[in-house]
Amino acid sequence: xKILIVYAHPEPLSFGRAxxxxxxxxxxxCGHEVVVSDLYAMGFNPVATGDDFTQRRFPDALxxxxxxxxxxxxxxxxxxxxxxxxxxxxxxxxxxxxPLWWFSVPAILKGWIDRVFVNxxxxxxxxxxxxxxxxxxxxxxxxxxxGCFPEMMESxxxxxxxxxxxxxxxxxxxxxxxxxxxxxxxxWSIQYTDVDKRKDYLDAYEARLRHIEHEDTMPTHTLTxxxxxxxxxxxxxxxxxxxxxxxxxx
Amino acid sequence: xKILIVYAHPEPLSFGRAxxxxxxxxxxxCGHEVVVSDLYAMGFNPVATGDDFTQRRFPDALxxxxxxxxxxxxxxxxxxxxxxxxxxxxxxxxxxxxPLWWFSVPAILKGWIDRVFVNxxxxxxxxxxxxxxxxxxxxxxxxxxxGCFPEMMESxxxxxxxxxxxxxxxxxxxxxxxxxxxxxxxxWSIQYTDVDKRKDYLDAYEARLRHIEHEDTMPTHTLTxxxxxxxxxxxxxxxxxxxxxxxxxx
Numbered sequence: 001x002k003i004l005i006v007y008a009h010p011e012p013l014s015f016g017r018a019x020x021x022x023x024x025x026x027x028x029x030c031g032h033e034v035v036v037s038d039l040y041a042m043g044f045n046p047v048a049t050g051d052d053f054t055q056r057r058f059p060d061a062l063x064x065x066x067x068x069x070x071x072x073x074x075x076x077x078x079x080x081x082x083x084x085x086x087x088x089x090x091x092x093x094x095x096x097x098x099p100l101w102w103f104s105v106p107a108i109l110k111g112w113i114d115r116v117f118v119n120x121x122x123x124x125x126x127x128x129x130x131x132x133x134x135x136x137x138x139x140x141x142x143x144x145x146x147g148c149f150p151e152m153m154e155s156x157x158x159x160x161x162x163x164x165x166x167x168x169x170x171x172x173x174x175x176x177x178x179x180x181x182x183x184x185x186x187x188w189s190i191q192y193t194d195v196d197k198r199k200d201y202l203d204a205y206e207a208r209l210r211h212i213e214h215e216d217t218m219p220t221h222t223l224t225x226x227x228x229x230x231x232x233x234x235x236x237x238x239x240x241x242x243x244x245x246x247x248x249x250x
Numbered sequence: 251x252k253i254l255i256v257y258a259h260p261e262p263l264s265f266g267r268a269x270x271x272x273x274x275x276x277x278x279x280c281g282h283e284v285v286v287s288d289l290y291a292m293g294f295n296p297v298a299t300g301d302d303f304t305q306r307r308f309p310d311a312l313x314x315x316x317x318x319x320x321x322x323x324x325x326x327x328x329x330x331x332x333x334x335x336x337x338x339x340x341x342x343x344x345x346x347x348x349p350l351w352w353f354s355v356p357a358i359l360k361g362w363i364d365r366v367f368v369n370x371x372x373x374x375x376x377x378x379x380x381x382x383x384x385x386x387x388x389x390x391x392x393x394x395x396x397g398c399f400p401e402m403m404e405s406x407x408x409x410x411x412x413x414x415x416x417x418x419x420x421x422x423x424x425x426x427x428x429x430x431x432x433x434x435x436x437x438w439s440i441q442y443t444d445v446d447k448r449k450d451y452l453d454a455y456e457a458r459l460r461h462i463e464h465e466d467t468m469p470t471h472t473l474t475x476x477x478x479x480x481x482x483x484x485x486x487x488x489x490x491x492x493x494x495x496x497x498x499x500x
Contacts, residue, residue, distance in 0.1 A: 010299050010300065011312040011314075040299075046296055046357035046358070047290075048260060048351075048356065049260050049290075050260065061264065062260055063441070064261075101298075102360070102363050102367065102418070103417075103422025104360065104422070106298065107357045107360040107363075108296070108357070108361075110354065111296070111357030114351050114356060147315065149480065151479055151481060155493060155494065155495045156482040156488060156495065157480055157481055158480045158481075159426075160417060160422075160491075160492020161494075164414050164417050165418055165422060167414050167415060168418055169353075171353075171409070172352060172409065173352050176352075191313070191316075223408075226407075226408050230407055231404060231407055232407075240410070242409070242414040243405060245405045
C-alpha cells in the first residue's frame, strides 16, 4: 500500500514523535510505501485565504469552496496545497497522527484539512460524497494521544462517547470524502504513563500496523440508504453514533 | 453583559460579516458592552508552539499544557495570547461565529481555542472543569453558517445529529471550561439562499440577541453526577448526545 501519514506535533522529543517513527519503520518493513507530512517541521500554513488560488473565478469576494472547485478543474491551487493534494490522491491509506487538543485535531492539522480536502476533487456536486466521495477506494485512520483515561470516553463517561467526540472527523471528514474508516489507535493519558506503558503502546501500534491492510472498517451508511429528503429511508436502522435516535428530549 | 465575539471568516463582503455587523449593532443597542476579535483581520496566529511562553518550565522538550499552567501562574504568555485571554476572562457571554468547515471551526479559530483556552486558568488540576471549570458563571454560543440543509443534521440525516456534530465544541470545549451553552444560531445553506432569506436570518439573529440574557442553557451533567471511575453514577440517566447509551452494537 501507499500510506500517507499527516503528523501534527510541535515537539520532536515527544512520545508522539516516537509513535510516528515506529509506525514509519514498521510500515516500511512490511513493504509499504510511506510518505510523511510533518506539518510543524514543514511550517505548514493552516489559514485558508484567497492566496490559495493562482486564479480566481470571483476575485471581488472570496467564496472559498467555489474557488476550490475552479482550481480543481484548472490545477490552479497554490503550490503548498497542490503538493499535499497530490500526496493525498496517491495514497491507499491516510493516517492522521496528533495529540487530541480540545476534542479535535490541533489547528495546524485542521488547516491541512480545510485547505487540502478540496471541493471538486475530494467531494463535490452531483453526489460526490460518502461512498461516492472523491477519495473512495481509500482508507483512513486516526492515531491520537490523549490526556484523558479511556473510561472517560465511554457512553456514560465524563467526556462522552468516543465515537461522538470523533464524529466530526470520522464521519464529517473521512466519511464525507469517501474514505473508509479504520478504528482509531489511541494512546491514553500519555503524560501519566511510565516508560513501560509507553513501550507497550509502541508495540501495540506496531502489531496493529503489521496487519493493517486486513482490518475491517467501521460501519457506515451508504448514500442510497438516504431518501431525497436526506433522511434514512423507512426501515433502515441507524447504526452509527451520529444517526442513533434520541430516546430523550433534551 | 460584556460580550466577546470571536469571528473567523476570510471575506469582509460575506454574509458572515453581515451577521457579525448586525449582532454588534443589536447588542450595543441593548446596552451590552461588545468586544470583537476578528481573527482574519488581526492576522491571528493559530499554531501553538514554544514561543507562546516567555518563560519555560521545561525548555528542553515542549509539554504545551504544562507550560500553559506555569504561564497561568506567572503571567508569562506571549502578548497575543494574553490579550485574548484577558478578553475571554472579562466577558459574560462568548460567541464564536464562523462558517462550518469540515463539521467544525476553521483552523484559525481552532488555534484561538488551542492557544487561549489555557490550562491553569480555563481548566486545570483539582477538578477545575465542567461546572467547576475556570470559566464558570459565563455563557457561550456558537453562531454558524453552513453549506448544508437542516434536514441533513437530524438524527437520521445524512450528516448525523447536530448535537453529535457539535459535541466537541459544546461539551468538549465550552462545557469542559465551565461555560454554560446556549442553543447555537445556524444560518443554513447560505450559498443557496436569496436576499430575502438572508434578511430573514439577520432579523432572526437580531430577535434572539435582543433577549439573549434570558435564554435557558442546554442540559448538561455536573461533575458530582460522575463517580470516581469517571462514569455516571448508578441511577443517573444520560441526557445529552454524547452520554446517550448505544442501543446498537457497531
